[in-house]
Amino acid sequence: MTDHPLSKAALPGLAARYRAESRFKNYGKIAVIFSLAFLSFLIVGIGFKGVGAFVKTEVRLEVSQELIAEYGDDSFTLLRKTVLYNFPDAKGRSGRKAAYNMVAAGAEETLAEKLSMMEGSPSKFDLWLPTSDDVDIARKDGLTEEVLNRFPEVQRAWLISLDKQERFRTRFNVGFLTNGDSRDAERAGIGGALMGSIFTLLVCLVFSFTIGILAAIYLEEFAPKNKFTTFLEININNLATVPSIIFGLLGLAVFLNVFGMPRSSSLAGGMVLALMTLPTIIISSRVSLQAVPPSIKEAALGIGASHVQAVFHHALPLALPGMLTGTILGMSRALGETAPLMMIGMVAFIADAPTSFTDPASALPVQVFLWSDSPERAFAEKTAGAILVLLVFLVLMNLTAIILRKRLEKKW
Amino acid sequence: MVNLMTVQQVVSKPMAFDGTPKIIARDVCVSYGDRQVLHNINLDIPQRRVTALIGPSGCGKTTFLRCINRMNDLISICKVTGTIMMDSADVYHADVDVEVLRRRIGMVFQKPNPFPKSIYENVAYGIKLHGLSIDKADLDARVEKSLRRAGLWDEVSDRLDSPGTGLSGGQQQRLCIARAIAIEPDVILMDEPCSALDPIATARIEELIHELKEKFTIIIVTHSMQQAARVSDYTAFFHLGDLVEQGETEILFTNPKDERTESYITGRIG
Numbered sequence A: 001m002t003d004h005p006l007s008k009a010a011l012p013g014l015a016a017r018y019r020a021e022s023r024f025k026n027y028g029k030i031a032v033i034f035s036l037a038f039l040s041f042l043i044v045g046i047g048f049k050g051v052g053a054f055v056k057t058e059v060r061l062e063v064s065q066e067l068i069a070e071y072g073d074d075s076f077t078l079l080r081k082t083v084l085y086n087f088p089d090a091k092g093r094s095g096r097k098a099a100y101n102m103v104a105a106g107a108e109e110t111l112a113e114k115l116s117m118m119e120g121s122p123s124k125f126d127l128w129l130p131t132s133d134d135v136d137i138a139r140k141d142g143l144t145e146e147v148l149n150r151f152p153e154v155q156r157a158w159l160i161s162l163d164k165q166e167r168f169r170t171r172f173n174v175g176f177l178t179n180g181d182s183r184d185a186e187r188a189g190i191g192g193a194l195m196g197s198i199f200t201l202l203v204c205l206v207f208s209f210t211i212g213i214l215a216a217i218y219l220e221e222f223a224p225k226n227k228f229t230t231f232l233e234i235n236i237n238n239l240a241t242v243p244s245i246i247f248g249l250l251g252l253a254v255f256l257n258v259f260g261m262p263r264s265s266s267l268a269g270g271m272v273l274a275l276m277t278l279p280t281i282i283i284s285s286r287v288s289l290q291a292v293p294p295s296i297k298e299a300a301l302g303i304g305a306s307h308v309q310a311v312f313h314h315a316l317p318l319a320l321p322g323m324l325t326g327t328i329l330g331m332s333r334a335l336g337e338t339a340p341l342m343m344i345g346m347v348a349f350i351a352d353a354p355t356s357f358t359d360p361a362s363a364l365p366v367q368v369f370l371w372s373d374s375p376e377r378a379f380a381e382k383t384a385g386a387i388l389v390l391l392v393f394l395v396l397m398n399l400t401a402i403i404l405r406k407r408l409e410k411k412w
Numbered sequence B: 001m002v003n004l005m006t007v008q009q010v011v012s013k014p015m016a017f018d019g020t021p022k023i024i025a026r027d028v029c030v031s032y033g034d035r036q037v038l039h040n041i042n043l044d045i046p047q048r049r050v051t052a053l054i055g056p057s058g059c060g061k062t063t064f065l066r067c068i069n070r071m072n073d074l075i076s077i078c079k080v081t082g083t084i085m086m087d088s089a090d091v092y093h094a095d096v097d098v099e100v101l102r103r104r105i106g107m108v109f110q111k112p113n114p115f116p117k118s119i120y121e122n123v124a125y126g127i128k129l130h131g132l133s134i135d136k137a138d139l140d141a142r143v144e145k146s147l148r149r150a151g152l153w154d155e156v157s158d159r160l161d162s163p164g165t166g167l168s169g170g171q172q173q174r175l176c177i178a179r180a181i182a183i184e185p186d187v188i189l190m191d192e193p194c195s196a197l198d199p200i201a202t203a204r205i206e207e208l209i210h211e212l213k214e215k216f217t218i219i220i221v222t223h224s225m226q227q228a229a230r231v232s233d234y235t236a237f238f239h240l241g242d243l244v245e246q247g248e249t250e251i252l253f254t255n256p257k258d259e260r261t262e263s264y265i266t267g268r269i270g
């Protein structure tokens, strides 16, 4: 090695410092790789599991006019007769039961709908009906030996022959996004929970945004700085760290028991979440108000604007992007909350989607919690699917926050 | 009786000039918390003249300036005693509305602080705030007039909609001056308006001050002796919170009475 006068050998200790620095950089890289790996493991895992929830298996059955003529007004019986007609080898009580179990509970609705829309009366026609969750899962798993062994003898034979005759198909599962909860996995959807979450978040947004921003503006710009406001400030900061379940208990005690709001309603749920997000919004709004250079406000005051005008004309427009970002981040935290909602009864089994703020409602994360508790394999898939929907919503909200901030900031 | 005598002595004109003073400060003391930073300032500001406040850093020039338009009200720990009168009306009287006061006493800050809005909006804001224009055309005319007076019109007339914060430092300072004169105050307070500017921009602003004094009473804080000598008619020298000497600029610079003044203007302290 030639010793250049300006090489690092010229300064003792420099080489060691460089080594320490590069070691530090490598630790950082390892930490990033570790967290990335963990995150992708999680998302890919849930993605693989949950994708199936968005599609369903349908089976093609033949419907005959004779049966329609006989049982046309009673679609439930008609469905059963049609199933037996398609599986003529179903004998005895258990055989018939096995046959009925091939199609989904509620498939008669599809049948009835088809009948009502049909013109003319062909002697026979084919109809695609949703399969039961067991068949659905088996087909999604691939009809291997091991999978087929889960079924009784008769069904095994039917599955193989139906598959051979290509009487199975895969379709997008609209019901998963629109249906309410159900005890039957094939009918259960996140529609109700989704509506519940939207209603709850709306309530939460209205309350926490208006109250939070007004409180922040008042505390930051107008409140006298004395012991009382300092005390308030400390307490708001502390509130932000209170576990959410405590807010749930508070909501239970105050909103339900004192004010008598309807149990399990998105109104009560939204207000509990608003309590929870309020400190976050107040803090982030105050921080963004503080970030407005005081010289701007002084300039306004210097030409005779009142304090209120200086704040509303100059400080607020500059602070708004930060306030909105804080609000959306608070909202996305609220979207993911389960515990406080459970405290006010939103964990109940609710089959119908809420249509107003006072209807009993569920919420996405609560739905995830409920389904993850169910033993059926189909519900595991549903759980992952619901998590995917939840994640999509969270990403969308955070994206909105980023875009909003960029948009509003770019102006000046 | 003794008290009355002293008051009378103090009230007798501290600064010699013809005509009635625009602003009179008597026994002005200012403290931040427990620390007194201005002691018994007695100063008369002549009407439609330029008065320069000079003195070493930290001597209280900005503090005094901000007492005049009561910007110090914003600082909760700042306590002002004594009297400041404008046109023989007490500025610190309980009936005074600071918005009205600041409408008549404009201020240009040490650091240019245009609003993060368009150039047009920067100037128009004060006019709209005080309802000075009758219609849009009048507003436009007033904005143009102010920008012309501030010597900025030719540079920005084709981009009035672009942000004021996108201008150069010197242009921003002139924009702030345009904003201050747009509401046609009686008095303009300038706190080191040229401290961030190059000699050319400084020269333009000094020129501007010359033109503005036809209509406005100007008080300017400056660290540059040459600038004080060039632009001002009267000068007041502050030192460690005391008003040491005041008088016509020419006399004060050529024949200072106090040795502190002399050392400062000859560059020995500061």
Ligand SMILES: Nc1ncnc2c1ncn2[C@@H]1O[C@H](COP(=O)(O)OP(=O)(O)OP(=O)(O)O)[C@@H](O)[C@H]1O
Binding pocket: B032, B037, B055, B056, B057, B058, B059, B060, B061, B062, B063, B064, B075
């Ligand atoms: N907001 C404040 N709080 C407490 N003390 C202050 C405040 N503003 C100024 N002071 C003090 O008051 C004294 C006078 O300050 P001032 O800003 O008036 O000086 P100045 O003459 O304008 O100085 P410069 O030429 O450096 O601008 C200084 O000692 C300063 O530390």
Ligand SMILES: [Mg+2]
Binding pocket: B061, B062, B063, B110, B191
């Ligand atoms: Mg100063």
